[in-house]
Amino acid sequence: MNGPVILWNWLASEERGEQDCACPDGTGEVVVLPSLQAEAIEDDCACPDGREAVLLASPVGRGVRRQRASGLYRAALPDRHEVVFQPLGPAAVVVLNRTAAHILDAFALPATPAQVLPRLPGLATDAFHRAVDHLSALNLLQPTEGRTPSPALPASPPTTLTAWLHLTSACNLACTYCYLRLTGETMDVATGRAALQAIFRTAQRHGFSAVKLKYAGGEPTLHFDLLQTLHREALALARRTGLGLQEVVLSNGTRLDDGMLDFLRDAAIRLAISWDGPAHDAQRPFVGGRGSAARVARTIDRALARGLRPHLSITVTAHNVESLPEAVAFALDRGLLFNLNFYRGTGRGTPLVPLTPDEDRLIAALRQALAVIEERLPPYSLIAGLLDRVSLAAPHRYPCGVGHAYLVVDPRGQIARCQMEIEHPVTDVWTEDPLTSLRVVNGGFQNLPVEQRERCRACPWRYWCAGGCPLLTHRLTGRSDRPSPYCRVYKTLFLEVLRLEGLRLLRWKDRRDQDAGR
Structure with a gap:
């Protein structure tokens, strides 16, 4: 089984001076790709406060039962990839390859990572756990006990x-x-x-x-x-x-x-x-x-x-x-x-x-x-x-x-x-x-x-x-x-814009792989 690939775009990251992440070598690795060559958008209004700081879901222990979030929006992309949107997540666009999607769907019912891993033969243990950690941080996987799912809103007022x-x-x-x-x-x-x-x-x-x-x-x-x-x-x-x-x-x-x-x-x-x-x-x-x-x-x-x-x-x-x-x-x-x-x-x-x-x-x-x-x-x-x-x-x-x-x-x-x-x-x-x-x-x-x-x-x-x-x-x-x-306009086109960004992330990830000779 090929390694899980998780691409996501978080524009707030580069506003805090973060650079693009290089894709690690090896098919057993999780690839996490924040925004590609993004810049802050300039408009005639003050930026909404969410662009100041984004709250990723808190890490949870590997023994904690978790489940695939409900209400996910999913759309197919080329080469067995898909774009996933979690309305309460910190990133509007998350792209998963087939392996990462399999990991997500393996948590359709509440389970611990240790219970799910045997169902995914051929997947390296470390890569699996890293993928679970990232899917959890993006609110695509959620703990089933002791926590109520909440939106990944800014942790503090605008800075x-x-x-x-x-x-x-x-x-x-x-x-x-x-x-x-x-x-x-x-x-x-x-x-x-x-x-x-x-x-x-x-x-x-x-x-x-x-x-x-x-x-x-x-x-x-x-x-x-x-x-x-x-x-x-x-x-x-x-x-x-x-x-x-x-x-x-x-x-x-x-x-x-x-x-x-x-x-x-x-x-x-x-x-x-x-x-x-x-x-x-x-x-x-x-x-x-x-x-x-x-x-x-x-x-x-x-x-x-x-x-x-x-x-x-x-x-x-x-x-x-x-x-x-x-x-x-x-x-x-x-x-x-x-x-x-x-x-x-x-x-x-x-x-x-x-x-x-x-x-x-x-x-x-x-x-x-x-x-x-x-x-x-x-x-x-x-x-x-x-x-x-x-x-x-x-x-x-x-x-x-x-x-x-x-x-x-x-x-x-x-x-x-x-x-x-x-x-x-x-x-x-x-x-x-x-x-x-x-x-x-x-x-x-x-x-x-x-x-x-x-x-x-x-x-x-x-x-x-x-x-x-x-x-x-x-x-x-x-x-x-x-x-x-303009509410109807927004709602009509939300998913189409998200799919477009998924295509863009996938296109430029492939370009980077080609440039790296992979």
Whole structure:
């Protein structure tokens, strides 16, 4: 009997600096493969808390009876492999070869490993026990006595405080779905410094270990000198406080010259660029109506040529839904990460131009996009960004960090809970503890844990979408405890996305084996 192979993808691991695991030699070994060349997904929201830390099931003794978890989702993959999803497990995607699947199924009834091993002749004892340990850690095997199965949720609160720094409300584009009033107001240096001091002060007060800054607007590169100044200030504060620092610029990609790109590369500041595919010109024209797609595409290619890999943010509306496969192909051709953001309403848009895509059209277009990905499976994972606010990177109770680990600072130093509510500030940067002020807001939408959302609390997918964007749900229903308006889209495509990631893991595991001459 060949050795068991267990592949799984845990995006949180590389965020903590872990490297890819090399496949060990010998058919008697268990192969455990965390994410392959994965990077953190950049989007316009604060990351859900599950991406901060994942709780693997506690180890259990070999004399403990265990059983295959109930409610597993399983789908066949090539070469007698299969993808397995455990709704309460720490990894969305687990790929098993035939031997590993046999081991899992041998525990269909409660048994100890010692009782099961004789039923699997030809399997090395050490390999069997390692496989059982990994299947147990992934919650695919569960103890039958003394423990109640529970979700593998983060063991602690988020460790990173994310702050959106709205450098300016000026922009050179007139995007059809923009939620901002473009007043032209720009943050001054004194306000920016006060904002950074408030952010780092808040992070220390609340026990965060790192700060993530999102330089945004408007178009932040309209005031690149301010961005550079704040970057230097942030570095000094990080050194002084001992906090980690991550930075990203959210840009429309039309004004980034070579000097700016070099600065971002050398400063290790990530770059996210909006790209909407063939409909880009219609959705994201310059002020005055001229298309911006050609310039943005050139910027992306120039960034790559200078050693800077931008992340692409694709907004899906009724106007570009059919061309979604082409937008995805553009990213894959360049080896770039991307995320698909479903239109969430502007709050000021005209009802004469409905931008919300029809559900059936959206599902059909997403399936076509998944087919494009399957044709050219990349060495990096995409499962954290294919279904809007769904993050299959790790289980989580909240869809975003609003009210928990997120600050949005406008050009005047006022602080809101969410960038889409930037015109409704709650506090300001001169407040001693702005995060507490945000956490006690009772009006408007509430970022509830998924267990408190109707029709979500019993859903098997609840810890992977966490109910979707609460602001959008509140805008459309007047309540925050309902599922996302995109719930049917999520549920329809969950398994297809998981299968796709299983194929990707299997493809690149095979490539590695070939490269190693195995």
